[in-house]
Amino acid sequence: MIISQSTMDVDFVRKVEALSGTSVRRCFQCGKCSAGCPMATFMEHPPNRVVRLLQLGQWQRILAGRSIWYCASCETCSTRCPNKVHLASIMDALRKLSWDAEGPSKESYVQLANKLFLQNIRTYGRQYEMRLAAVFNVKSGQFLKDLMLGPKLISKGKLKMFHSKNKNLPEIEKIFTRIEEMRKKGEAL
Amino acid sequence: MSRIGVFVCHCGENISRTVDVERVAAQVGKMPGVAFATDYKYMCSDPGQTLLKKTIQEQKLSHVVVAACSPRMHEKTFRKAVEAAGLNPYLCEMANIREHCSWVHEDKQEATAKAIEIVGMLVERVKKNRVLPTITVPVTKRSLVIGGGIAGIQAALDIADAGHHVVLVERDPSIGGHMAQLSETFPTLDCSQCIMTPKMVDVANHPNITLYSYSEIEQVDGYIGNFQVTIRRKARSVDEDKCTGCGVCMEKCPVKKIPNKFDCNLGMRPAIYVPFPQAVPNTPVIDRDNCIKFKTGKCGLCQKVCGPGAVDYEQEDRLVVEPVGAIVVATGFDLYTIDEKPKGSMIKGYGEFGHGKIPDVIDGMTFERLASASGPTGGKILRPSDGKEPKQIVFIQCIGSRAREKGISYCSKVCCMYTAKHTMLYHHKVHDGQAYVFFMDARTPGKAYDEFWRRSIEEEEAVYIRGMVSRLYQKGDKIVVMGSDIAVGVQVEIEADMVVLATAIQPRTGADSLAQKLGISYDKYNFYSEAHAKLRPVECATAGIYLVGACQGPKDIPDTVSQASAAAAKVMTLFAKDKLEREPIVARVKEAGCVGCFACKKVCAYGAVEEKEIRDRQGNLIKVVAYVNPGVCGGCGTCQATCPSKSVELDGYTDEQIVAMIEAL
Numbered sequence: 001m002i003i004s005q006s007t008m009d010v011d012f013v014r015k016v017e018a019l020s021g022t023s024v025r026r027c028f029q030c031g032k033c034s035a036g037c038p039m040a041t042f043m044e045h046p047p048n049r050v051v052r053l054l055q056l057g058q059w060q061r062i063l064a065g066r067s068i069w070y071c072a073s074c075e076t077c078s079t080r081c082p083n084k085v086h087l088a089s090i091m092d093a094l095r096k097l098s099w100d101a102e103g104p105s106k107e108s109y110v111q112l113a114n115k116l117f118l119q120n121i122r123t124y125g126r127q128y129e130m131r132l133a134a135v136f137n138v139k140s141g142q143f144l145k146d147l148m149l150g151p152k153l154i155s156k157g158k159l160k161m162f163h164s165k166n167k168n169l170p171e172i173e174k175i176f177t178r179i180e181e182m183r184k185k186g187e188a189l
Numbered sequence: 190m191s192r193i194g195v196f197v198c199h200c201g202e203n204i205s206r207t208v209d210v211e212r213v214a215a216q217v218g219k220m221p222g223v224a225f226a227t228d229y230k231y232m233c234s235d236p237g238q239t240l241l242k243k244t245i246q247e248q249k250l251s252h253v254v255v256a257a258c259s260p261r262m263h264e265k266t267f268r269k270a271v272e273a274a275g276l277n278p279y280l281c282e283m284a285n286i287r288e289h290c291s292w293v294h295e296d297k298q299e300a301t302a303k304a305i306e307i308v309g310m311l312v313e314r315v316k317k318n319r320v321l322p323t324i325t326v327p328v329t330k331r332s333l334v335i336g337g338g339i340a341g342i343q344a345a346l347d348i349a350d351a352g353h354h355v356v357l358v359e360r361d362p363s364i365g366g367h368m369a370q371l372s373e374t375f376p377t378l379d380c381s382q383c384i385m386t387p388k389m390v391d392v393a394n395h396p397n398i399t400l401y402s403y404s405e406i407e408q409v410d411g412y413i414g415n416f417q418v419t420i421r422r423k424a425r426s427v428d429e430d431k432c433t434g435c436g437v438c439m440e441k442c443p444v445k446k447i448p449n450k451f452d453c454n455l456g457m458r459p460a461i462y463v464p465f466p467q468a469v470p471n472t473p474v475i476d477r478d479n480c481i482k483f484k485t486g487k488c489g490l491c492q493k494v495c496g497p498g499a500v501d502y503e504q505e506d507r508l509v510v511e512p513v514g515a516i517v518v519a520t521g522f523d524l525y526t527i528d529e530k531p532k533g534s535m536i537k538g539y540g541e542f543g544h545g546k547i548p549d550v551i552d553g554m555t556f557e558r559l560a561s562a563s564g565p566t567g568g569k570i571l572r573p574s575d576g577k578e579p580k581q582i583v584f585i586q587c588i589g590s591r592a593r594e595k596g597i598s599y600c601s602k603v604c605c606m607y608t609a610k611h612t613m614l615y616h617h618k619v620h621d622g623q624a625y626v627f628f629m630d631a632r633t634p635g636k637a638y639d640e641f642w643r644r645s646i647e648e649e650e651a652v653y654i655r656g657m658v659s660r661l662y663q664k665g666d667k668i669v670v671m672g673s674d675i676a677v678g679v680q681v682e683i684e685a686d687m688v689v690l691a692t693a694i695q696p697r698t699g700a701d702s703l704a705q706k707l708g709i710s711y712d713k714y715n716f717y718s719e720a721h722a723k724l725r726p727v728e729c730a731t732a733g734i735y736l737v738g739a740c741q742g743p744k745d746i747p748d749t750v751s752q753a754s755a756a757a758a759k760v761m762t763l764f765a766k767d768k769l770e771r772e773p774i775v776a777r778v779k780e781a782g783c784v785g786c787f788a789c790k791k792v793c794a795y796g797a798v799e800e801k802e803i804r805d806r807q808g809n810l811i812k813v814v815a816y817v818n819p820g821v822c823g824g825c826g827t828c829q830a831t832c833p834s835k836s837v838e839l840d841g842y843t844d845e846q847i848v849a850m851i852e853a854l
């Protein structure tokens with residue numbers, strides 16, 4: 001698909017700059033971030049290209065892809081950037097914006113998995129893998145994915161058939177509400 | 190009997206690695222006429238030169254041969270040392286056993302044998318060397334500056350301030366050149382007019398500067414220190430002495446719709462005009478091709494309204510001869526013409542990007558005129574086609590530059606910076622507009638240059654897209670620009686209201702014919718060649734002629750101004766002496782043998798051969814012979830090779846010397 005003015009969303013760039021507290025325009029594409037990124041080989045857009053796409057306001061392309069979810073937040077890019085672009089913060093901001101956007105990010109399984117993971121924590125106070133796997137498979141539409149691993153994990157005691165609740169559930173709920181309030185006020189990502 | 194001293198240099202290991210220098214010295218020492226031979230590790234070092242001087246005195250040497258590197262490298266060094274020891278410097282020769290021997294051979298036996306032969310040749314040659322006296326020529330302490338742009342203006346002011354008279358020749362009706370056309374200048378964004386016009390006024394008022402505007406160089410004779418320059422003062426049709434610059438003639442002129450070249454044809458001017466209001470001199474000129482009086486013989490309105498009676502239809506071109514000692518060439522550049530090929534040029538037109546076909550595709554200089562407060566739109570950026578403000582503007586760099594296919598492989602050096610400046614000027618004037626730049630590389634080597642370029646992206650929000658545009662076309666009232674972002678690897682398409690092409694800098698049309706008049710060399714593009722790219726950047730190979738600004742190669746204003754002051758300093762160095770000394774390697778005519786055929790005159794590249802009458806005591810003409818002016822002679826030896834009666838000899842390279850060398854083999 002060709003990049004044209006109609007897809008160049010400069011407001012999105014400003015949003016990322018405000019959230020991350022770092023300049024996106026400052027990047028001059030030296031490529032050092034991609035050169036040192038341990039996850040770059042797994043990404044369809046290496047880190048430098050993520051920034052370049054961002055400069056051109058191509059948020060759909062970034063959020064539709066998996067690059068931002070493969071980022072391990074190791075901050076090697078930020079540490080080495082010769083131009084003071086804090087790429088790790090940009091990645092954080094992009095993940096947050098992807099989370100908020102009910103758009104192309106739906107395609108991302110990583111985001112779905114993360115969402116379900118947190119839902120489980122909120123409901124049970126700890127992880128309930130059986131439910132996580134089942135709901136993930138249903139919601140992602142791949143019903144039989146990893147099905148044969150189930151019996152093996154159950155026999156080894158790694159996968160519980162029934163859930164057990166954390167006794168400090170109200171405390172955990174407090175953490176979630178506090179973070180939600182902070183995000184509303186813009187104090188957290 | 191000559192007492193020749195031979196000094197064989199090791200050049201560290203450069204020579205001694207492949208040549209047995211001790212054996213060379215021993216063998217050469219046995220040759221007839223050689224009184225002394227030795228070898229030393231570094232002859233050019235201080236102890237090496239001391240050894241040379243001491244030996245000359247102790248051994249009472251008559252001639253010296255230094256077997257070392259190329260004479261281009263150290264001939265001057267050793268001749269100076271020989272002179273210090275009391276010998277004539279031209280009795281010292283160098284045998285090149287490094288470039289011609291040790292560096293190009295591997296076998297030590299063979300290389301040593303060859304080195305001995307080379308030194309032997311020079312020993313025979315030096316025996317025939319004559320004592321040559323240094324030639325002195327007088328210096329006329331006046332200077333000619335060709336071109337009245339910022340380069341010529343700065344050079345003229347610097348020389349004039351040093352107290353020497355300057356003749357400044359400008360082809361156009363006003364000085365100012367391209368810089369006067371610019372709106373603002375990088376990297377400080379100061380207004381070009383504000384920094385330029387005071388200098389133009391200084392030129393007009395300086396007691397040491399004679400300004401010939403609307404004039405061209407007709408002919409150049411003479412040599413360093415003594416040039417005779419013929420200048421054609423084109424008929425202006427207005428008397429410069431009488432004109433007060435009131436401008437009534439321009440108001441009354443009935444022909445008003447002539448595109449003004451100064452405004453890149455965006456503005457109009459009358460047939461009697463000054464190119465721009467701040468022109469120096471502020472004297473109008475009649476454009477005879479468009480004036481009704483010159484076309485039909487009627488009208489004559491300007492003459493009637495002129496109070497001081499300065500308009501003169503009868504005026505003709507005048508030739509003025511000025512004697513000068515130095516010439517500064519500052520003829521500047523032309524912008525790459527996209528749709529036409531300059532006559533006789535190897536540079537092809539572009540034939541792409543719609544320039545000349547789509548009215549809203551303009552070049553950088555046109556954009557400058559649009560952005561200039563004194564321009565045709567009063568500083569408003571408006572489309573030439575419909576006068577609307579462009580909200581989406583695309584700049585394309587490297588138009589012509591670095592396009593080998595079009596005949597230019599060089600970088601024009603200023604386009605990256607002026608495009609960055611254009612995006613800023615645009616953003617300052619059209620706040621809700623968006624600028625896009627298609628570029629291959631951003632080349633910003635200069636003080637505060639890269640910061641300037643980054644500012645255009647980071648603060649002025651220009652979108653830079655790395656990748657050349659493949660094509661553009663008109664679609665309704667938009668121009669669709671098709672390129673690609675090579676960092677992402679995706680095609681990019683922008684619908685623009687206006688497109689600005691950063692066109693290349695190329696030499697002035699006719700730069701070659703001026704170079705031929707001056708006798709200076711130029712490259713394949715017609716840029717003038719400096720004597721040495723690094724060590725003599727403002728001098729021509731032709732003595733007494735200096736280069737400034739874009740006529741030598743693409744250059745920005747800071748570089749041009751520095752070069753102008755550098756050339757002025759060179760001129761002042763020349764003028765610091767009353768007489769000039771030069772190497773006496775010049776041709777000499779043996780008048781007894783000369784029959785006056787002047788074959789030498791025909792082949793002389795320097796115009797050094799003159800005709801000389803030989804008369805007896807009663808004044809009767811005996812014969813006319815050739816005479817070589819030692820001040821002009823370049824020492825090339827062509828006359829010596831041409832002379833049918835062997836009556837010309839090049840001192841230092843006589844037939845006798847060359848034959849002696851061959852016989853020694």
